[in-house]
Each structure stands twice: as C-alpha cells, then as structure tokens.
Amino acid sequence: EAAVTQSPRNKVAVTGGKVTLSCNQTNNHNNMYWYRQDTGHGLRLIHYSYGAGSTEKGDIPDGYKASRPSQENFSLILELATPSQTSVYFCASGDARWGGYEQYFGPGTRLTVL
Amino acid sequence: QQKVQQSPESLIVPEGAMTSLNCTFSDSASQYFAWYRQHSGKAPKALMSIFSNGEKEEGRFTIHLNKASLHFSLHIRDSQPSDSALYLCAVSRGSNMGYKLTFGTGTSLLVDP
Numbered sequence: 001e002a003a004v005t006q007s008p009r010n011k012v013a014v015t016g017g018k019v020t021l022s023c024n025q026t027n028n029h030n031n032m033y034w035y036r037q038d039t040g041h042g043l044r045l046i047h048y049s050y051g052a053g054s055t056e057k058g059d060i061p062d063g064y065k066a067s068r069p070s071q072e073n074f075s076l077i078l079e080l081a082t083p084s085q086t087s088v089y090f091c092a093s094g095d096a097r098w099g100g101y102e103q104y105f106g107p108g109t110r111l112t113v114l
Numbered sequence: 115q116q117k118v119q120q121s122p123e124s125l126i127v128p129e130g131a132m133t134s135l136n137c138t139f140s141d142s143a144s145q146y147f148a149w150y151r152q153h154s155g156k157a158p159k160a161l162m163s164i165f166s167n168g169e170k171e172e173g174r175f176t177i178h179l180n181k182a183s184l185h186f187s188l189h190i191r192d193s194q195p196s197d198s199a200l201y202l203c204a205v206s207r208g209s210n211m212g213y214k215l216t217f218g219t220g221t222s223l224l225v226d227p
Contacts, residue, residue, distance in 0.1 A: 031213060033214075033215075035217075040219060041219060042202060042217045042218055042219035042220050043158065043202060043217040044217070045214065045215070045216070048214060058214070059115065059216070090157060090158070094213060096213065101146060101148075101163065101206075101213050102148075102160040102163070103150075103160065103213075103215065104160075105157035105158050105159065106157060107156075107157050108157055
C-alpha cells in the first residue's frame with residue numbers, strides 16, 4: 001500500500017502568522033498535490049508538482065506557496081495566515097502506472113486560524 | 115475551468131439495495147474519470163476509474179461513462195452499512211496535465227441496516 005504522511009495533524013495558528021504544512025511520500029511518485037476540503041466545496045486543488053524542484057498553481061493558489069525540494073517531500077506554506085484558510089488540508093501523490101492512475105492521500109491536517 | 119457536479123447531495127438506502135450516484139462534467143476533452151470514497155474523518159481513497167466509454171465492473175461496483183453526455187455514474191449492488199461514506203467523483207484531462215483532478219462536491223451515502 002502506498003504511503004503518504006502529513007505533519008502536523010492538527011495546527012492552531014494566529015492571523016498573520018506563518019504556517020508550514022509538510023508531506024512525505026514513500027511511493028516514488030512523480031506527482032504530488034495539495035488540496036483543501038471544506039463543507040460544500042469538496043476537494044479543491046491548491047498547488048501541485050511534477051517532480052523535485054517543480055511547483056504549479058492549482059485552482060485556488062492565492063495566499064499559498066508550495067515547495068518540492070525532493071521527490072519525497074512537498075510543503076504548503078501560508079506566509080500570512082487568515083481565518084478563511086481554516087480548513088482540512090490533504091496531500092496526495094500519484095502516478096500513471098500499468099495503464100491506470102490513482103492518487104494516494106495522506107491522513108489530512110486540520111488547520112484552525114484564529 | 116472544469117466544472118464537476120454530483121447528484122444527489124445525500125442519499126439514504128436500505129441495506130441490500132442498489133445505489134446509483136451521478137457525476138456531470140463540463141470539459142469534453144476529459145480523458146480520465148474516477149470515483150473516490152471517504153469515510154468520516156478519514157482520507158479519500160480511490161474506488162475505481164475508467165478511461166473509455168462504456169461500463170466497468172469490479173465486485174459490487176460498476177462505473178458507467180458516456181462522454182457524449184458529459185456524464186458518468188457509480189452503481190453499488192447489494193449496498194452494505196460499510197459503504198456509508200462520502201463519494202467524490204473526479205475528472206482529468208489525463209497525463210498531459212499531470213493527471214490534475216477536479217473533484218465534485220460529493221454525495222453523502224448512508225446505508226441503513
């Protein structure tokens with residue numbers, strides 16, 4: 001089973017503070033993704049990456065930065081956190097293999113910005 | 115930008131019933147269509163996917179795709195209480211977009227024992 005881990009699992013931050021969410025995968029997948037999940041909005045893509053050193057904007061990138069320093073690690077950075085960024089954040093990795101494709105999700109990080 | 119919509123928003127079915135979930139998408143260039151399942155408090159997990167028009171069956175689950183109608187569906191035969199979860203459909207243009215997925219807002223399924 002593919003493995004994706006996230007840290008921290010829960011985070012309380014203050015408005016205006018900097019927050020870094022970390023993700024690690026041991027699947028050797030090229031592609032990694034950051035989503036947020038809010039009631040009524042499903043999963044929305046924030047940033048994604050094709051490999052080490054690359055980051056691409058997703059559908060809702062404003063207020064977020066991403067960093068992919070290695071194949072295994074992908075971080076999401078909130079430079080100036082706002083209450084509207086309170087959400088559950090999921091990291092995922094995926095690749096096309098054996099004629100199919102699947103994204104494997106981490107357990108999620110619950111972020112509260114006060 | 116791709117728009118993905120699911121119906122119904124929520125559903126309650128008796129144990130043993132057939133469950134049908136629907137997903138419509140807006141981008142006719144879409145090439146990959148998938149269903150993910152998310153149990154309460156857990157991470158989404160891929161259930162099944164399809165690339166070509168038609169039908170694909172895996173155990174109690176069947177996926178139907180009609181690209182011309184911009185519609186695909188998931189059917190669960192003999193629904194079980196363990197099937198109670200949030201079901202998310204997802205669509206992608208495929209490998210040339212890094213399999214960037216656009217998800218629907220989900221259908222919440224409760225199977226009543």
